[in-house]
Each structure stands twice: as structure tokens, then as C-alpha cells.
Amino acid sequence: MTRVVVVGDLMTDTVARAAYPLAKGSDTPAAVTIHGGGSGANVAAWLAVEGIDVAFVGRRGSDIAGRNRDMELMGYGVDARLVMDGDRPTGTCVVMVTHKGDRTMLSDPGANGALLPEDIERCKDLFSQGTHLHLSGYALINEGSRKAAIHTLDLARKAQMSVSVDGGSSSPIKRMGAEPFLEWTQGARLLIVNAKEAEILTGRDTPEQAAKVLTAWYPQVVIKSGADGALWYTNGRPEPVTVAAEPVEKIADGTGAGDAFVAGFLPPWLDGKQPADALTAGCRLAARAMQHLGARPTLDVVDNQIK
Numbered sequence: 001m002t003r004v005v006v007v008g009d010l011m012t013d014t015v016a017r018a019a020y021p022l023a024k025g026s027d028t029p030a031a032v033t034i035h036g037g038g039s040g041a042n043v044a045a046w047l048a049v050e051g052i053d054v055a056f057v058g059r060r061g062s063d064i065a066g067r068n069r070d071m072e073l074m075g076y077g078v079d080a081r082l083v084m085d086g087d088r089p090t091g092t093c094v095v096m097v098t099h100k101g102d103r104t105m106l107s108d109p110g111a112n113g114a115l116l117p118e119d120i121e122r123c124k125d126l127f128s129q130g131t132h133l134h135l136s137g138y139a140l141i142n143e144g145s146r147k148a149a150i151h152t153l154d155l156a157r158k159a160q161m162s163v164s165v166d167g168g169s170s171s172p173i174k175r176m177g178a179e180p181f182l183e184w185t186q187g188a189r190l191l192i193v194n195a196k197e198a199e200i201l202t203g204r205d206t207p208e209q210a211a212k213v214l215t216a217w218y219p220q221v222v223i224k225s226g227a228d229g230a231l232w233y234t235n236g237r238p239e240p241v242t243v244a245a246e247p248v249e250k251i252a253d254g255t256g257a258g259d260a261f262v263a264g265f266l267p268p269w270l271d272g273k274q275p276a277d278a279l280t281a282g283c284r285l286a287a288r289a290m291q292h293l294g295a296r297p298t299l300d301v302v303d304n305q306i307k
Helices: 039-049 064-076 110-114 117-121 137-141 143-158 170-176 178-185 195-202 207-214 257-270 275-289 300-306
Strands: 004-007 011-018 030-037 054-061 079-085 091-097 103-108 132-135 162-166 190-194 220-224 230-234 241-243
Touching (some): 004 039, 004 143, 011 064, 030 064, 039 054, 039 064, 039 132, 039 137, 054 064, 054 110, 054 117, 064 079, 079 110, 091 110, 110 143, 132 137, 132 257, 137 143, 137 162, 137 170, 137 178, 143 162, 162 257, 170 178, 170 195, 178 195, 190 195, 190 257, 195 207, 195 220, 207 220, 220 257, 230 275, 241 275
Parallel strands (some): 011 091, 054 079, 162 190, 190 220
Antiparallel strands (some): 091 103, 230 241
């Protein structure tokens, strides 16, 4: 089974799930919980519980939150290579979930924004042929960590590793511009984005049209469309391969579902399985993620250790 190295963001998520429509200027009852987060770290955690040999490279603060996030990753079985930042706190994200399940996120990257090329060099032993790199798009979107992200891609190419990249988030890509993102990541074997990110990167209205445009930069493209499932496309095919989303009776929290999809998709894809099988595995894990609060798998043992 291919080893996966994930480079990217580590966060603490404070999730506030409103019981009723938000009362602007007043109080709204909500369930407020704290969880480990960060797109890159989430992918690593889901991969680990799926039995994949996975390492995560990132940066944390020297605070209690950073220690807890470090312990969580080790509890999942992730080889956590976290650089401690003495000046910046561990990244934090406030996730506001409406009574209908819609999410809005307010993010402070904290130590993530100081990830350096030297931090990646310290983990150079992870970069070897036969290992797969997954780079979180947030590492490229954040100006402070961009040089480290680009250096990561360079090291992976030199080591002849296979590379996948995800889009991170649509609004930051829109602010940054599609052209730089495409230029920095061109040559990755696989791009994984959601429908909104695909539209911003290509200007195309439908995932099918966007996927065909994106194969000018990437040999293979996966586009997640939430309740509409996901698709995979490569040049030379008349139409994309599509798979329906797995039904979820009650969505507790959609945070991290996209990261779980990535972790479900990558192992069968790396093993050379059919694209439909990999998409199905991704949708299955995404559905599992939506059935509990927080962006990571639930591990009671880890929760007890942190308490």
C-alpha cells in the first residue's frame, strides 16, 4: 500500500451549530464544540483510520491547543512532523453552522502562515520514489506558507513522487486569482476541487465543462459536487466518470466531508482501481464524516487523553 505524505494546515475548529435561524444583534442557542481541524491534517487523520501509512508535515504553536492537536494526530496513527512556532498560536477556525446545515468559516491561520521551506527540508526523508504527496491548497493560498508549498512540490517532482493537490477554498482562490494557482500546481498528477473552486479556476458553469478545461493542466481531475456526488475526468475520454453521493439520513456537520472524500478516494486510486470505485470510496467516507460533529474521525480514546 502506497505511503502518503500530506503537507498543509493544522487548525483548531470551534464549531457553533445554531438551533434556530440566527438572530442578528441578539442571542441564538447553539451547540458549541471544539475539534481538531485543518484540511491537510483532516485528510491525514482519515487516511490513518483507513489503514494507510501516512505522515503529516505542518506547523503548530507552542500553546496547549498545538499540543492537543499533535496528540490527536498521533492517536490516529499519523506520523506527525509538526514544527513548533514560538511566536504564533496554532491556527484557529470558527465554523458557524446554521440550523439548515449551511457553513460559514472564519479562519486565522496562525502558525500555518509561517510554514517555511526549511521546515520541509527537515522532513526530506519522507520524499522518495514510490511515496505519494498530497498538498493542501491552503498551503498555497496562504502567502506566508506559499514558498514552502512550492518547495514541497519541487522536492516531490525531483523524487519522482506522484502528486495530488486540492483546491483549498473558493473565496481565497478567487481573491488570489486562478492563473497563479494553476501555474504553481501544473504538473501534479491529480487535482481535487469542489464545483465552486472548479468554476473559479476555469470560468465554466458546470463541473463537466470545468473538468475538461482543467485537464490542460492536470492529467486527471476530480470534482466534488456535494449532494450531486463527484466526477473524475482525464483527457481522451468522451465523458467524465460520475458517481452519486451516498445518502445521509441526517447531516450532523458537513465540516471536513470534502477532506474525508479525498482520504477515501486516494487509496483505491493509488492502487490502480477503477475511477468509479475510487469515487465511490470517497463518497462513502464523506457520508461518514457528515454524521458526526467535527471534521475528523471520532476517537474516544484520543478525546479522553486530551481531557
